[in-house]
Amino acid sequence: MTEAARRTQIVAAAIETVAxxxxxxxxxxxxxxxxGLSSTSRISYHFAGKDDLLxxxxxxxxxxxxxxxxxxxxxxxxxxAKLRAYIESNLDLLVERPAHxxxxxxxxxxxxxxxxxxxxxxxxxxxxxxxEHLRAGQEAGEFGAFDPEVLALAITGAIDAFxxxxxxxxxxxxxxxxxxNGGIDLRRAGTELADAFERAVLANGVRR
Amino acid sequence: MTEAARRTQIVAAAIETVAxxxxxxxxxxxxxxxxGLSSTSRISYHFAGKDDLLxxxxxxxxxxxxxxxxxxxxxxxxxxAKLRAYIESNLDLLVERPAHxxxxxxxxxxxxxxxxxxxxxxxxxxxxxxxEHLRAGQEAGEFGAFDPEVLALAITGAIDAFxxxxxxxxxxxxxxxxxxNGGIDLRRAGTELADAFERAVLANGVRR
Amino acid sequence: MTEAARRTQIVAAAIETVAxxxxxxxxxxxxxxxxGLSSTSRISYHFAGKDDLLxxxxxxxxxxxxxxxxxxxxxxxxxxAKLRAYIESNLDLLVERPAHxxxxxxxxxxxxxxxxxxxxxxxxxxxxxxxEHLRAGQEAGEFGAFDPEVLALAITGAIDAFxxxxxxxxxxxxxxxxxxNGGIDLRRAGTELADAFERAVLANGVRR
Amino acid sequence: MTEAARRTQIVAAAIETVAxxxxxxxxxxxxxxxxGLSSTSRISYHFAGKDDLLxxxxxxxxxxxxxxxxxxxxxxxxxxAKLRAYIESNLDLLVERPAHxxxxxxxxxxxxxxxxxxxxxxxxxxxxxxxEHLRAGQEAGEFGAFDPEVLALAITGAIDAFxxxxxxxxxxxxxxxxxxNGGIDLRRAGTELADAFERAVLANGVRR
DNA sequence: GATGAATGAGCGTTCATTCAT
DNA sequence: GATGAATGAACGCTCATTCAT
Numbered sequence: 001m002t003e004a005a006r007r008t009q010i011v012a013a014a015i016e017t018v019a020x021x022x023x024x025x026x027x028x029x030x031x032x033x034x035x036g037l038s039s040t041s042r043i044s045y046h047f048a049g050k051d052d053l054l055x056x057x058x059x060x061x062x063x064x065x066x067x068x069x070x071x072x073x074x075x076x077x078x079x080x081a082k083l084r085a086y087i088e089s090n091l092d093l094l095v096e097r098p099a100h101x102x103x104x105x106x107x108x109x110x111x112x113x114x115x116x117x118x119x120x121x122x123x124x125x126x127x128x129x130x131x132e133h134l135r136a137g138q139e140a141g142e143f144g145a146f147d148p149e150v151l152a153l154a155i156t157g158a159i160d161a162f163x164x165x166x167x168x169x170x171x172x173x174x175x176x177x178x179x180x181n182g183g184i185d186l187r188r189a190g191t192e193l194a195d196a197f198e199r200a201v202l203a204n205g206v207r208r
Numbered sequence: 209m210t211e212a213a214r215r216t217q218i219v220a221a222a223i224e225t226v227a228x229x230x231x232x233x234x235x236x237x238x239x240x241x242x243x244g245l246s247s248t249s250r251i252s253y254h255f256a257g258k259d260d261l262l263x264x265x266x267x268x269x270x271x272x273x274x275x276x277x278x279x280x281x282x283x284x285x286x287x288x289a290k291l292r293a294y295i296e297s298n299l300d301l302l303v304e305r306p307a308h309x310x311x312x313x314x315x316x317x318x319x320x321x322x323x324x325x326x327x328x329x330x331x332x333x334x335x336x337x338x339x340e341h342l343r344a345g346q347e348a349g350e351f352g353a354f355d356p357e358v359l360a361l362a363i364t365g366a367i368d369a370f371x372x373x374x375x376x377x378x379x380x381x382x383x384x385x386x387x388x389n390g391g392i393d394l395r396r397a398g399t400e401l402a403d404a405f406e407r408a409v410l411a412n413g414v415r416r
Numbered sequence: 417m418t419e420a421a422r423r424t425q426i427v428a429a430a431i432e433t434v435a436x437x438x439x440x441x442x443x444x445x446x447x448x449x450x451x452g453l454s455s456t457s458r459i460s461y462h463f464a465g466k467d468d469l470l471x472x473x474x475x476x477x478x479x480x481x482x483x484x485x486x487x488x489x490x491x492x493x494x495x496x497a498k499l500r501a502y503i504e505s506n507l508d509l510l511v512e513r514p515a516h517x518x519x520x521x522x523x524x525x526x527x528x529x530x531x532x533x534x535x536x537x538x539x540x541x542x543x544x545x546x547x548e549h550l551r552a553g554q555e556a557g558e559f560g561a562f563d564p565e566v567l568a569l570a571i572t573g574a575i576d577a578f579x580x581x582x583x584x585x586x587x588x589x590x591x592x593x594x595x596x597n598g599g600i601d602l603r604r605a606g607t608e609l610a611d612a613f614e615r616a617v618l619a620n621g622v623r624r
Numbered sequence: 625m626t627e628a629a630r631r632t633q634i635v636a637a638a639i640e641t642v643a644x645x646x647x648x649x650x651x652x653x654x655x656x657x658x659x660g661l662s663s664t665s666r667i668s669y670h671f672a673g674k675d676d677l678l679x680x681x682x683x684x685x686x687x688x689x690x691x692x693x694x695x696x697x698x699x700x701x702x703x704x705a706k707l708r709a710y711i712e713s714n715l716d717l718l719v720e721r722p723a724h725x726x727x728x729x730x731x732x733x734x735x736x737x738x739x740x741x742x743x744x745x746x747x748x749x750x751x752x753x754x755x756e757h758l759r760a761g762q763e764a765g766e767f768g769a770f771d772p773e774v775l776a777l778a779i780t781g782a783i784d785a786f787x788x789x790x791x792x793x794x795x796x797x798x799x800x801x802x803x804x805n806g807g808i809d810l811r812r813a814g815t816e817l818a819d820a821f822e823r824a825v826l827a828n829g830v831r832r
Numbered sequence: 833g834a835t836g837a838a839t840g841a842g843c844g845t846t847c848a849t850t851c852a853t
Numbered sequence: 854g855a856t857g858a859a860t861g862a863a864c865g866c867t868c869a870t871t872c873a874t
Binding site for chain 2: 021022023024025109110112120123124127146147149150151153154155156157158159160161162164165167184188189192193195196197199200201
Binding site for chain 1: 842843844845846847
């Protein structure tokens with residue numbers, strides 16, 4: 001097997017392992033097992049360390065997420081529509097790639113003392129971007145009066161809670177159909193969530 | 209020193225340690241250090257295992273949280289007011305006892321395979337109770353139409369995001385005043401958050 | 417077994433192991449074996465790391481060496497006599513405690529990047545002290561003209577060569593009597609060595 | 625690139641690596657890096673094992689040293705002059721080829737359980753040859769009375785100490801000029817060292 | 833009952849070497 | 854013949870737990 005293919009495979013195994021066992025229990029040994037490697041040394045050969053591997057995972061996941069969500073967000077016209085597109089596509093992605101999002105949340109929540117791109121700093125920067133969007137929407141008159149920082153954190157936190165909740169149920173019941181998760185229909189939940197936050201941010205408090 | 213006092217002291221040390229270092233790095237050794245114990249065996253003597261210690265931590269934290277939040281929630285009249293009281297008092301508590309809430313979130317997020325009272329099951333049950341409240345508010349006509357499960361998860365997730373964000377900033381800047389955290393005034397954030405979710409759930413879409 | 421006794425025993429085992437196998441092959445596993453420990457974790461408990469253990473070894477060896485050599489050096493009157501006392505007592509010590517000196521040389525030669533008290537810095541500081549003595553002897557008119565730095569390095573290097581040579585022979589022939597080593601009678605060698613360096617440093621080039 | 629050239633290149637890289645990092649840290653990986661090889665397997669392909677590679681290094685270094693020192697020793701007339709030529713040319717060589725001599729000393733000091741040509745056995749055989757020369761000088765009446773074994777070991781040990789000391793200083797201060805090392809002018813040190821040992825071995829105790 | 837000493841599994845990492853191609 | 858991929862043992866170290874006293 002070629003070197004690049006192994007790298008890819010290890011990243012995939014790491015994502016699945018972190019998603020399933022959580023950050024703390026995702027050891028090289030478990031990842032190597034899943035990747036079909038007889039020893040953890042092969043992982044150490046391909047990646048400079050655990051941080052390096054996790055960074056590669058984050059890059060892979062971010063790439064997939066961007067590819068999935070970006071078009072839908074770009075296609076939406078207006079700040080509110082883009083907000084809805086973000087929330088809905090994020091929850092749709094959770095249906096398509098649950099392990100990816102679970103792993104992402106686990107990694108970002110747990111890594112400490114990492115430079116950019118990993119750990120809480122990455123979470124904070126996502127929130128910051130979100131706040132920018134909200135602020136811009138306010139200036140455009142589309143959104144009402146609220147603290148953009150607070151709502152940005154609320155929205156991203158709410159989304160991550162769905163990721164975490166899906167984690168929970170999936171681990172207890174592997175038989176759930178792809179589009180059901182923890183008893184929640186995630187696609188519907190995305191719409192509901194978008195509705196709710198729309199009510200929270202819209203200038204005119206329109207009821208649907 | 210009485211046995212109960214020792215237990216209390218160990219629990220306090222464990223809470224601080226988990227809050228500061230995170231779940232994964234909070235080993236018995238670190239906790240014993242902070243509690244001024246010379247050996248981890250004293251922890252093992254008082255607690256049946258790590259799970260048992262963490263359960264005691266959760267109980268302690270839950271007790272403190274209940275004592276702090278319960279009166280304010282009870283004093284509020286109406287479903288919406290109670291929701292606001294919950295959110296605001298929770299963020300006020302984050303100001304008063306940041307370590308407690310950080311530890312709680314860390315524990316509930318990371319413990320796996322635990323029976324009731326720990327881990328994701330505990331998170332889910334908190335969400336379930338919340339959903340009950342929302343459903344009751346709908347039936348009382350105070351709240352509008354939305355999926356209570358979805359909003360329950362969104363609200364608790366949003367609150368936990370503030371806990372996590374406060375963790376982040378606190379660890380990078382020990383000089384912040386007690387009532388400021390990560391550049392966010394948590395008391396104001398509580399009001400903002402309550403405002404936002406009120407707009408999201410109220411039947412008549414009232415604007416403040 | 418008490419904690420302090422274990423520490424002492426581990427240090428003793430480490431000294432023997434380093435002396436026998438050399439720095440590079442003296443792993444915690446080998447040391448634990450010799451100390452009668454079932455696992456390396458006990459060593460890690462007593463010492464902060466390999467450096468810490470080696471530092472303790474150096475301290476122990478230095479203590480033994482000082483206790484042995486100091487009185488003889490102090491008893492000698494005059495710079496030349498002290499030089500002789502140093503050389504002779506050092507080689508006598510090599511007879512009494514071969515493992516100690518072998519281990520010391522191994523450690524000082526091989527440790528890199530260590531703070532004071534370990535590694536090449538320690539070797540250099542010993543040479544510096546030696547050079548001071550030689551310089552003082554010159555100023556007192558007892559020694560002739562030569563570069564003290566050069567002779568200090570030459571003398572300490574020569575002594576260490578005997579330590580190294582004794583290592584060699586001992587490892588190949590464990591049956592040698594205590595006062596024979598590598599075919600060399602170390603006590604006689606000490607006298608010979610002192611004679612030779614005396615001829616090299618004395619002002620008047622006296623022949624014995 | 626021809627096989628012989630590859631071998632030569634690997635040997636050169638190994639010598640530099642051992643000289644810089646010391647025996648224990650000179651792994652195939654580091655050597656391959658320095659040689660510009662993508663895999664350590666190419667080293668294993670050209671050499672039967674680490675011993676084989678080190679033996680080739682020793683052979684290369686010995687060849688260089690012989691080529692450099694032999695003419696000067698041969699050109700010297702008399703046992704004392706040859707001794708001086710040996711010492712001085714050896715320290716001159718340390719100026720010209722510091723890495724070579726450092727690597728040689730590292731290898732000979734640290735390799736264990738090797739057959740002839742490596743390890744302490746090689747060191748001992750060098751000392752034996754030296755002792756032969758001293759003994760012959762005594763029989764010729766040029767040298768005085770002393771134990772040839774002892775002085776042979778002392779002289780070689782002293783020289784090696786300079787090699788070691790140069791290693792030390794060089795690694796801490798890369799700015800030193802080529803002919804200065806650790807604050808010591810090695811060429812002058814060679815003369816001083818030869819002077820000192822001349823005083824130690826000459827029959828008539830001549831002062832310069 | 834309480835504690836200092838010990839345990840063994842597991843961690844991420846480096847190592848020289850082997851093997852199929 | 855030459856090489857990229859893989860191997861498994863060993864490294865120092867941390868962990869929660871157990872046990873004799």
